[in-house]
Amino acid sequence: DSGVTQTPKHLITATGQRVTLRCSPRSGDLSVYWYQQSLDQGLQFLIQYYNGEERAKGNILERFSAQQFPDLHSELNLSSLELGDSALYFCASSPGRGEIADYNEQFFGPGTRLTVL
Amino acid sequence: GQNIDQPTEMTATEGAIVQINCTYQTSGFNGLFWYQQHAGEAPTFLSYNVLDGLEEKGRFSSFLSRSKGYSYLLLKELQMKDSASYLCAVRDAHRDSNYQLIWGAGTKLIIKP
Numbered sequence: 304d305s306g307v308t309q310t311p312k313h314l315i316t317a318t319g320q321r322v323t324l325r326c327s328p329r330s331g332d333l334s335v336y337w338y339q340q341s342l343d344q345g346l347q348f349l350i351q352y353y354n355g356e357e358r359a360k361g362n363i364l365e366r367f368s369a370q371q372f373p374d375l376h377s378e379l380n381l382s383s384l385e386l387g388d389s390a391l392y393f394c395a396s397s398p399g400r401g402e403i404a405d406y407n408e409q410f411f412g413p414g415t416r417l418t419v420l
Numbered sequence: 421g422q423n424i425d426q427p428t429e430m431t432a433t434e435g436a437i438v439q440i441n442c443t444y445q446t447s448g449f450n451g452l453f454w455y456q457q458h459a460g461e462a463p464t465f466l467s468y469n470v471l472d473g474l475e476e477k478g479r480f481s482s483f484l485s486r487s488k489g490y491s492y493l494l495l496k497e498l499q500m501k502d503s504a505s506y507l508c509a510v511r512d513a514h515r516d517s518n519y520q521l522i523w524g525a526g527t528k529l530i531i532k533p
Contacts, residue, residue: 305462345525346463346507359520393462408453409521411462 306330307412309394315418321382324415328375328396334358335377336409337369338393346393352377384419391416422446424524426508431530432498440493440506440527448513453521454482454493455507463507466493495529503531 306329316322328335337349348361352371363369366384371377381388395409424444432438444452451470455463469475469484469491481494493506505526512520 305464307462346509346523348520348523351520361520391460408465408468411464413462414460416460 305410305412307394307396307410309392309412309415311415312413313416313418315420316384317420318384318386320384320419321380322384322417324379324381324392324394324417326377326379326394326396326412328377328394329410332396332398332410333375334397334399335371335375336395336397337363337377337379338395339390340393340414341387341390344390349379381417386419389417389419422510422512422522424508424510424522426506426524426527428525429528429530431532432495434498434500434531434533436498437494437496438498438529440495440508440529442491442493442508442524444489444491444508444510444522444524446489446510446512446522449486449510450513450519451511452482452484452491453509453511454480454491455509457505457507457526459504466506498531500531500533503529505529 308327310325333354336351338346349363350369351359355371366382369379391414393414394412397409426442454466457463467482474483479496484491505528507526508524509521
C-alpha cells in the first residue's frame with residue numbers, strides 16, 4: 304500500500320458524459336501527478352500540481368482539467384468523453400515540487416479504471 | 421526529441437536470470453528510474469540511478485551508463501511473482517518541464533515454470 308488513495312476504483316459511463324476522479328496523496332506529500340494508461344500502453348503524463356498550484360503540464364487534452372485543493376487532495380475532471388478516453392488513470396504523489404535537487408520518487412495510487420461506452 | 425526504448429516482451433524461466441535493457445535519447449538527464457507494474461495494478465518503485473554504475477538491491481540490480489544512454493535491470497533467481505511489466509523512466513533535466521519523468525512503454529516479462 305503506497306498511501307495514495309484514488310476513488311472510484313471503477314467507472315463506467317457513456318460518450319459525451321463528464322466524470323470526476325479523486326486522489327488523496329500520501330501524508331506529507333505536496334505534489335500530485337496524474338497519468339493516463341491505455342490498454343497495453345505506457346504511462347502518459349497529464350499534469351502535476353504542487354501545493355495547490357499547477358506545476359507542469361503534459362499531454363492533457365483541453366477536455367480534461369484538474370485541480371488541487373487546500374487539503375492537498377486532487378481531482379481530475381474529464382468531459383465530453385470519447386471511447387478513446389477509456390483507460391486506467393493513475394494518481395501519484397511525491398514530497399517535493401520536483402526541483403532538480405529532489406529525489407522525486409513517485410508513489411502511485413491503485414488507479415481508476417474508466418470505461419466509456 | 422525524447423525517446424525511451426525497451427523490448428516489448430521477454431520470457432524467462434523460474435530460477436534463472438534476466439536482463440531488461442533500456443536505451444534513451446533525451447535532451448537532458450537527471451536520473452533513471454525502474455518501476456514494476458503487475459497487470460491492472462499501480463507501478464511500484466524498484467530502483468533509481470543517477471551516477472554510472474551498478475546499484476544492487478536484493479535480487480534486483482540496475483545499471484546505468486550515461487555516456488551510452490543505456491540502463492539495464494537485472495533480475496536474479498526469478499520467481500513466478502516477477503511476471504509483470506517493467507517500466508524505465510528518465511527524469512528530464514529541464515526546468516521548463518519541471519524535471520518530469522519520461523516513461524518508456526514497458527517490458528512485459530513472462531516467467532515460465
